[in-house]
Amino acid sequence: MSNVRTINLKNACRALERSADKETRWRPAFHLSPMTGWLNDPNGLCQIGATHHVFFQYSPFDVKPGLNYWGHYTTEDFVTYQYHEPGLCSDEKFDCHGVYSGSALEADDTLYVFYTGNVLQRDDPDYDYITRGREHNTIRAESKDGIHFEKKEVLLYNRDYPADVTCHVRDPKVWKHGDSYTMVLGSRRKDDVGEILVYRSSDLKDWKLANRVTSETPFGYMWECPDCFTLDGVRFLSFSPQGVDAQDWKYNNIYQSGYCRLEGDLYGDYELKPFREFDHGFDFYAPQTYLDQQGRRILIGWMGMPDCDYGYPEREYGWTNLLTIPRVLHQRDGRIFQEPLPELQKLRGEELHMTVQDSAEQKTDFVYEAEILNTAGEEMEVQFGTDGRITWKDGFLSLAFGESGQNRPLRRVPLEKLENLRIFCDTSSIELFANDGEAVFTSRFYADAAASQLTVLSAQAEVTLWKLHPIQIENCFSNKEEIGRASCRERV
Numbered sequence: 001m002s003n004v005r006t007i008n009l010k011n012a013c014r015a016l017e018r019s020a021d022k023e024t025r026w027r028p029a030f031h032l033s034p035m036t037g038w039l040n041d042p043n044g045l046c047q048i049g050a051t052h053h054v055f056f057q058y059s060p061f062d063v064k065p066g067l068n069y070w071g072h073y074t075t076e077d078f079v080t081y082q083y084h085e086p087g088l089c090s091d092e093k094f095d096c097h098g099v100y101s102g103s104a105l106e107a108d109d110t111l112y113v114f115y116t117g118n119v120l121q122r123d124d125p126d127y128d129y130i131t132r133g134r135e136h137n138t139i140r141a142e143s144k145d146g147i148h149f150e151k152k153e154v155l156l157y158n159r160d161y162p163a164d165v166t167c168h169v170r171d172p173k174v175w176k177h178g179d180s181y182t183m184v185l186g187s188r189r190k191d192d193v194g195e196i197l198v199y200r201s202s203d204l205k206d207w208k209l210a211n212r213v214t215s216e217t218p219f220g221y222m223w224e225c226p227d228c229f230t231l232d233g234v235r236f237l238s239f240s241p242q243g244v245d246a247q248d249w250k251y252n253n254i255y256q257s258g259y260c261r262l263e264g265d266l267y268g269d270y271e272l273k274p275f276r277e278f279d280h281g282f283d284f285y286a287p288q289t290y291l292d293q294q295g296r297r298i299l300i301g302w303m304g305m306p307d308c309d310y311g312y313p314e315r316e317y318g319w320t321n322l323l324t325i326p327r328v329l330h331q332r333d334g335r336i337f338q339e340p341l342p343e344l345q346k347l348r349g350e351e352l353h354m355t356v357q358d359s360a361e362q363k364t365d366f367v368y369e370a371e372i373l374n375t376a377g378e379e380m381e382v383q384f385g386t387d388g389r390i391t392w393k394d395g396f397l398s399l400a401f402g403e404s405g406q407n408r409p410l411r412r413v414p415l416e417k418l419e420n421l422r423i424f425c426d427t428s429s430i431e432l433f434a435n436d437g438e439a440v441f442t443s444r445f446y447a448d449a450a451a452s453q454l455t456v457l458s459a460q461a462e463v464t465l466w467k468l469h470p471i472q473i474e475n476c477f478s479n480k481e482e483i484g485r486a487s488c489r490e491r492v
Contacts, residue, residue: 006091013060013069013086014477024317026428026446029367029470030347031303031322032073035083036060039321041171041225041286042300043070044087044104044113047293048146050076054300055087055113056323057101063315065306068098070115072147073473078326078343080472084147087113094119094137094154101171101225102139103288105181105204111143112204114183116170117154131190134167138185140204155207161197162209165189169197171225173288174204182266183207184226186239194223194241198266210267213237215260219275220244225257225286228266229297231331235262237272240286249396249412250277254308257285257301261334276335281399281432281441282310282408289329297329299338303429303442311406313446314428324442325424325431337437340424344369348466356461363453369466370423376460380418383455384425385447390432392418397434397441404447413439424468 020036033039037060044055051074058071069086088099095117102115119135120127127133138156141149161169168188175182183199195214199207214223220241227238238259244251261273278287279301287301304312304321312320326341348369354360364384374380374392382390387402398412415434422433432441456463 003091006089009067009069009089009091010085013089016060020318024314024319026314026317028322028426028429030344030424030468031325031426031429032056032081033322034058034060034071034319036319038063038065038319039071039323040065040302040304040306041101042288042302042323043101043115045288045290045298045300046104046106046111047290048106048111051146052076052078052292053104053111053146054323055104056302058086063312063318063320068100068118070099070113074146077346078341078471079346080474082474082476084476087143087147087149088115088141090117092117092152094135095139095152100136101286103173104290105174105176107176107204109144111146112174113141113143113149114155114172114174115139115141116172130166130168130188132167136167136170138169138172138183138207153205155205156199161185161187162212164191165195165197168222173227175228182210182228184228186222186224186226188222192221192243193218194220194239194243196223196226196237196239200267211270213266213270213272215272215275220256225288227287227289228262229289229291231297231329231336234331234334235266236260236331236336237262237266238278238287238289241275249280249414252411253282253285253305255285255306257287259336273334278336278338279440279442280411280413281443282405282411283429283444284324284442287324298341299327299329300324301442303444309407310444311446312444313406322429322444327437330437335438338433338440339437340422340431340433344424347468347471349469350467352465354456354463354465356456356458356463358459359455359457360461360463361453361455362465364425364465365467366425366427366447366449366452367468367470368423368425368454369468370421370425370454371464372421372423372456373462374418374420374458375462376458377417377419378459380421380461381457382421382423383453383457384423384430385445386451388430388445388447390421390423390441392434397439399430399432399441399443401443401445404445406444406446408443408445411441411443415439
């Protein structure tokens with residue numbers, strides 16, 4: 001992939017990154033963000049040797065989705081990261097309007113990535129980008145070093161998908177199963193029902209449809225970002241449905257992300273148990289998981305929300321959106337619990353302890369981790385930032401903001417008891433884990449640093465507060481840059 005278009009796309013991206021201000025207001029200390037422009041879905045998560053690879057959807061030319069790349073970070077310890085040139089860019093006819101989301105798999109000393117190539121057919125006078133006027137091609141590329149990719153090959157065109165699905169078929173997740181390989185694709189049927197297409201292959205090149213998976217009753221018009229994995233012998237199907245109506249405290253975001261317990265056979269007769277949301281905050285979408293060499297199932301999500309009316313004031317500085325902290329998944333009684341990756345404890349610095357009798361207050365900066373033990377087991381309120389509130393009362397855990405929420409008022413979830421809270425607060429974000437990850441809230445917020453504080457109102461509680469060191473990011477670009485003739489002006 002050393003053609004002129006590839007060279008110019010990467011050089012255009014690099015030029016923007018060089019000119020971007022890395023120290024703007026709202027920049028995170030310990031979350032991954034784009035150097036410039038727009039970030040969304042995590043892609044291609046994997047561990048090769050000692051190195052964890054975190055790719056992500058990246059549109060450097062604007063603070064909204066545009067000409068997508070795969071941005072790329074690597075790390076060995078989740079404290080120090082290397083930032084690489086884009087792993088993939090839109091340099092072929094079959095992906096010319098975006099290298100969309102996908103996954104990675106190591107086999108035969110090669111890193112294979114599978115992704116959706118987006119093509120817009122604007123010459124079609126009747127295009128609606130749903131039933132016509134768009135291609136979503138399933139594509140494979142490969143790499144020997146995990147950094148540079150070549151040999152792009154289309155595995156499935158739209159004509160290869162079932163005839164009753166729309167042009168929206170995307171986000172391949174691939175894994176090895178026995179002596180063969182499985183791929184799941186999210187899709188939207190022509191009757192506006194979301195489902196997952198299951199394919200199998202013996203060689204990672206030729207794929208045959210093995211099954212179609214959907215809920216017993218329609219649940220949204222599109223299922224994105226599918227994933228399938230097993231935790232302690234229990235299989236789960238993860239996906240992000242679009243078009244689900246809010247129901248009281250459930251499904252309050254415009255789009256959801258969650259999972260169903262999968263019983264039966266993914267390739268035959270199956271049963272999907274009720275859908276559960278991964279996260280009840282305002283900014284969580286399109287998660288992806290991978291299995292590391294310790295056997296841990298690690299999840300990373302997009303800390304953002306498409307097509308919403310939330311404020312993201314960092315866009316004023318030419319960038320937007322974050323990835324969540326990595327989380328280790330566990331299952332208890334058929335439910336998924338999320339634990340912050342233990343390696344993040346290496347970021348801990350100065351420690352402060354408070355014993356709460358009715359109330360305790362501590363002025364803070366933006367960047368900290370807090371662990372709160374509800375030793376009395378009674379109602380509790382935690383105030384943070386300038387107007388953020390976490391409340392456990394009347395059997396509900398809630399997260400609420402005033403002005404700092406930028407149109408993020410309230411989210412809540414039933415919680416029978418509250419034993420502990422773990423809070424990760426960064427410059428413009430919060431991730432909240434209750435009862436060892438039984439309930440999770442993720443959100444952006446934008447508080448006044450000068451007035452930031454942590455206040456705990458409780459009959460009795462123990463609080464430990466750690467200041468967190470920032471992660472370290474090293475740019476890993478070649479000093480030699482090739483110059484092509486074409487310019488990169490396209491945006492879609």
